Amino acid sequence: MAAIEEIAGFGDVRVPIEVEISRPLLKLGEILTLRPGKLVGLERSAGENIDIRAAGVLIGYGEVIVSEGVVGVRITDFKAEG
Secondary structure (H helix, E strand, C coil): CCHHHHCHHHCCCCCCEEEECCCCCCCHHHHHCCCCCCCCCCCCCCCCCEEEEECCEEEEEEEEEEECCEEEEEEEEECCCC
């Protein structure tokens, strides 16, 4: 039996999806100086893949896109099992 058939009964279960661009580390003093309009540097470069997580588990990678005025994530790859 294929894995998709084994879990087909759970098809309506909601799972939180997270799209993570970066996790910058800031010193507390830096956090206290944050204001609207201030930029926070990211660990990833523009165009680099971002992480996609389901229930906190890394499942794949994507890229940020804008389509018809809506920001979204295009899935580029799924994480290999293991």
